Amino acid sequence: MFRLLRSKLSHGASFKLKDPTAASPFFLLPFQLQTTNYATASTVDTSLTLHFLQSSCYLTPDAAAAAAEKVHLKNTKNAHAVLALLRDYGFSGPQIANLVSRRPSLLAVSPGRTLKPKLEFLRSEVGLSRTELPKILSNSSLLLFCSVEKRLAPNLAILRSILCNQVILPIVLRRGLMLLTTDGTKLLPRIEALRSYGATEAVISTLFRAHPWVFAHPRFDVILDRIKRIAIRPSKASFAHALRVLSILTQSTWDDKVVNFERLGWSEEQVLNAFVRHPFCMSACSDKVRRNMEFFAEKLGWTPEYVSSNPVVLSLSFEKRIMPRYLVLAFLASKGLIEDNVKATHLMKPNNWFLERYVIKYSNEWSELKDIVKMEFQGFEMNSLDSIELLRADY
Incomplete structure (x- = not known):
């Protein structure tokens, strides 16, 4: 039979095979069973x-x-x-x-x-x-x-060689464990780049303790170039915080934030001045900055120039810090107990300072203040003014 088949093929004969679908139902059975079992x-x-x-x-x-x-x-x-x-x-x-x-x-x-x-x-x-x-x-x-032998242990050894102070090392590791997963060989060159620019050991230490993950940032060199153009003095502690802020803000996000400030009447120079003084003002969300700035302009008469010289106020919570303190000060001023002149220091000073000077000292006026707040600010959540004890809590 094989000879006959080969002979017909050699003479160009053609054959028609039966349609498999028309064949015996057993024709596809093995394949169907295998597919079904797999599924x-x-x-x-x-x-x-x-x-x-x-x-x-x-x-x-x-x-x-x-x-x-x-x-x-x-x-x-x-x-x-x-x-x-x-x-x-x-x-x-x-x-x-x-x-x-x-x-x-x-x-x-x-x-x-x-x-x-x-x-x-x-x-x-x-x-x-x-x-x-x-x-x-x-x-x-x-x-x-990550491999202990190839990654974690070698990186830990590098960090120990950099941070001779064994008290700081645990703090750094707890806040920046990603330093153990990155390419540890990049740490030393990046530290040297900071030193070459003029960053002091105190600033580098601050960066390690507060924002250690910045050293592992894939765009570290780009961030350093950006901060050089802003010209923040590398010997100031704010230099470390500026690095941190720029590491989380892309150039487009930075530009959007600058535009937000300009719509509030700021100049680009005032924005940069604020950033140099308090870098975290640029990490505050635009809605928060706009709300705080509008309140400062409308209620307190503060200008962009004044706020840019005291940019910490832009980062403060409106509900937990700005409004409660403003209400206390406005009430005391209405009673003639203090001057009607709210300054940035009134909002920025520590809680204990404000409590001792404006709350505890005038505690006999407290019940009346609460009544005025409830009457004039219905629907406004004033948990911080419910009692002196709550106002003592950290904002």
Whole structure:
């Protein structure tokens, strides 16, 4: 038969095969069974994964569905071992849920060979307490996917060489653990770049203690160039805070904020002056700046020039600081007890200073003040004026 077939092919003969769909119903049976089995297995895996994520990892149905797209459990033995290890290190249910929702693939790693060495390193070498460890890792899960030998330990050694003060090191690590996950070889060149520009050791120390993650910023060089153009003196503490603010503001966001100030009557020079004095005024949301500035102009008669010289007031809470203090001062002025002249220092001074000078000193007037507030500001939430004790609380 094969000879006949070969002979016909050599003479250009053609053959018509039967349509497979018209063939015996058994023609597609093996393929259909295989496909069906695969689909069934996939469905079972998905159902198992969803059930585990909700019942054992405390995820909501929506969060579980999103996580199930990134991890597929054929069984739960390894995943249960991962959760048991996390609980041994102090993780609560909500912290486990947060961690797994961020990094579902964590359920597939080896708990003893991969996960435990990192947890132990962070606890024993970095010094994170049983309370701190889960709190930090539930929001900084990348640490659990970095090699101890190739990344975490070498970076810790570099930080120890830079921060000789062992008292500062734990503070830096707690606020900037991402320094352990980044390329540690970039730290020294960046510190040298700051020193070359004139940053003092005190400023560099402030940056490490307050905003350590700035050193790990992928656009560090760009940020440093921007701050050079603004010409903030690198020997001032505000230089460190300016670096931090510029690291979270893109150029377009910065431009939008400048436009917001200009619409409020500011010049670009006044904006820069405010930023140099108090960099955090540029990290305040535009709505907050606009609300505060409009109040200052309408109620207190403050000009952009005055506010730009006292830019801290732009960062203050309107409900918890500005309005309560204004009401107290306005009431006392109406009684003739103080001059009717609210200054920026009245809003910026510490709470104890304000309490002693304007609240406790005139405590016999307090009940009348509360009545006026309730009458003139109906619907305005004045929790800070409900009692002297509440006003004592930190704003």
